[in-house]
Amino acid sequence: MDLLFTYIVPLASVTALFICWRLWALMSITTKSKIAFFIRKVLVYTVVIRRRSTSSDTTTYGALNILLFLTANLTACLFKLSDIRHLAERCGMLLMINLVPLFLGGRTNLFIDRILRLSLDDYTLMHRWLGRVCVLLGLVHGIVNSVTSSSSTSETILLSILASLGVLSFIYIRRLKYEVFIKTHLMLALVLIGFLWFHVCFYKSKAVICLGIATGLWSLQHIVWFARLIYRNPTPSTSNVAFRHHQGPAQAAELTIQLEKPWDVSPGQYVYLTFPSLARNRAGFIQTHPYVVAWVDGSDITVLIQRLKGFSDALFASKGSRYRTVVDGPYGSYQSVENYDKVLFMASGIGIAAHLLAIKHLLASHNDCKARVRRITLVWFLETTEQEMWAQGFLDKLIETDDRDIFTSATFTPGVIANGDSVARYTYDINGASSIRRRHIRTNKPLDVSWYIEQESKLEAGNMICVDLQDSKKLSGMV
Template identity: 30%
Template sequence: MMDAIQIYAIAAGGTLCIFAFVNLLPLLIPLVTRVSIFVSKHFRYPYILHRHRILGPWTRAGVVIQLAYLALNLFCVFAVPSGDGLKAANFSDAGRRAGALAEVNMIPLLAGPHFAFLADLLGLSLKTIRGIHRSAGWMTAALVFLHAMAAASDGPLPIDVSQNLFAVIGASLLCLLLVLLFPPFRKLSYELFLRSHQALAWGSVYAVWRHVPSDKSSPRAYIYITMGIFAATYLLQTGAVIVRNGVFRHQLSRATITHDSGAVKMQLRLSKPLTMDAGQYINLWIPSVSFWSFLQTHPFTVISWDAKDQDRLDLLIEPRRGLTREMLYHAEKGYTINPLVMFSGPHGGTLSMGEYESVLMVASGFGIAAFLPHLKKLIYGYNTRAVRTRRIHLVWQIKNEADGLIVQEPLNIALEEDKLDDGCILSISVYVETKSSPKKPFGERATMYPGPAPLPEIFLAELSGNNIKVHAAEVGAEGQKSLEQSESTSSTLQGDVESGSRWTVAGDGRMLVAVSGSEVIRDDLRAVVRKYIRMGVRFVELDYQPK
């Protein structure tokens, strides 16, 4: 037990450390910023393995993390503590340790009934949660394989013993689960694949529970922890759905389903107002669309936004297969009128685009849906002087002119709302891949160009800062000097970057490049932006990415 002198020494030393930390904090922030830029440029953005039908893309940072994860698991399997330090485990002991470690790796696999809710709970992106699930799944399978090899090397396993029988059953279920992961099985029917995946996973858990000896509490404790975490997150998610939908206090929400230019448009009339930030999405359940739809929930990006709570949510849905194709069919035939719906959400993090002076939005196809709420929020923030943004350029790549009709009306509304001080902070460029005629107007103040979008040229033009709108009242002596510098250096921007110049965007402003587009567009933009990270540019892939 500590005496008064020890407590005094710890308190005095801790106080001095706090003062020193606060004093050194201004010096640490630039260091952290430089380290972050270095990591982004050399690890987060570059690919080691590019996209492939089965593998990729793998960034350098991703490979380093996976290797560290693999090394940690190998150390836990083969390194055994002893009185003299660490020693290598024999193959039989390593197999037993691999079995226990496989149970530990199963915990994140079954941490929740839905990825979206788990991502919100942990404050991670949906892409990160899926990556963790994928890595933990393959690691669990590898450890189970090692455990089975070690058990087989110890001698025959009589099947008439219950523990051995369920070991074989569990291994068989796991092998079937891995086989169904291959793309041909997933594309056949994703809903059927998902339910089969979940059923096989829980079947494997039950087989492991029966395989583990009942007289050993430690291995079974991992299974009880897994089930306890799943039950807790399931109850939390169920409670959130009940509260959000007002199940016991209000009537359930209703939907109006229409179609336009091959797209499904849906408006939800909510039973109670909902706070929804730009870029967030909901998981929707519509039991009356098809026979199996009562077993399905699908994520959809909300394209409406309001500064206040919303009692109506607008969705723009791309018909693919399964439920979305059924929704288009019902909308065209008028079969489903005013159906009951339930939803979970809002899901997804918030992206503060208003912190950036210049925002370049790049979309292809239905990726435009992810940017519509951001446009509304940014223009509202500009009109109310609540954001820093002074330039928005939306670049939309489509296959033919007919695709542009889907959102021409909301884009024109956004342009009309861009009216403070004569507006014009928003510029919209539409590029048609199959079009060869000269450019022409696309609605109000938007332009349609032929061919694919020249993304590097567009990015450099925005990076120069020449298109950023600055009010006369905001331009003092320093501001005028900054603008003159921007104009004089824009033509030599490429050379400045290659020589390592620290010239920044329009007077130390920051630029955001956000993309919701095809894999080719995302990879091309990533490669371009990587060279300009030191100039205050940030690259973001939104949650929704069109196929």
């Protein structure tokens, strides 16, 4: 029976894949586009679990992957289970297997970023659920063995490490001191893998192979990461970092870094920055913080930093104008929107930083006749009127490069605007200034976002994509 089942399942799978492939080949381009649109809308973009800040939202696709992963592990644990000892053995073996993808690395993972092309949110979600399942499997394995037989000192230590990893990973705990959590998490993971080598019996070849692969992947990833870090920062003491503060209730700064080893910066890329000389908790040299690249000019990259609690607050409080820095990156990849006729960018507050370079890239591609886009629109919701100064210089540069007048923007401000409900932000003394005013406005009127998107889609013929980067709670208050 088992042999027959082993034959039928692969045969049925291959046959189903062949039928689907042939049906897809027979479909028209319009039908394929509609199916692809439906799949993206339902699976990729529909959020089923909206999380709090510092945690990732879960889409339908992500939820299905989590459900499939949990079902597979649960089935592997309980299918044809003979006794409780058998359960402990299975949980231990599954722990070894799940350690392989878990130990691919953390947030600075080159394999995930460059080869698999997973976004940081997707990988973080995968990493967290892999970790939770590994902790649960390890605890079940250790507790059952302790109940059915005498436990050794190494087993007790392993149970303590697993319990510590599980407790410290709760969102309410890791949010309190995230930087402390990151370093503690790494140290506990290394201690865990070290004790597992002493715990695993070497005659259990499958467990040793899995543990060896996990250790090798983690080591290789960090060797490559460290080599690239040294290559990008041969002499960190000579890196030039300049601050330009924007004062007001909502403070921000432009941080410009002169790269010693420049790279071709793509929109959407981000870097991790370390300031060794920043004496924050006496540990500035081991703290890394991610920032999206907002602008690039030759070998200089610029990031926008909003003053919040923690690291950014210490950075502003230091009142320095130049710092030594270590740049780790780039990470992330460009999600091309050049094949759309209309592109609508929406952002609130500091979210504008993620759109500036993308708009610059689209304008350059359009001027060089390399992009299909014929209309670029930016909608920016301000939380305070002072935030407009954060990106005004960059927006001025975008308008100057807009040779064919395809870029429009609307800034929605809170409160009352002194010169009326709707006035031009730009007052250049050039020909066609009235046209610029019509295309770039600021207003304090409320906006129905759904209506605005619908109106944008009707302005010109062609397909349109909306690139959204904003806080849904803040956005709902604007509607």
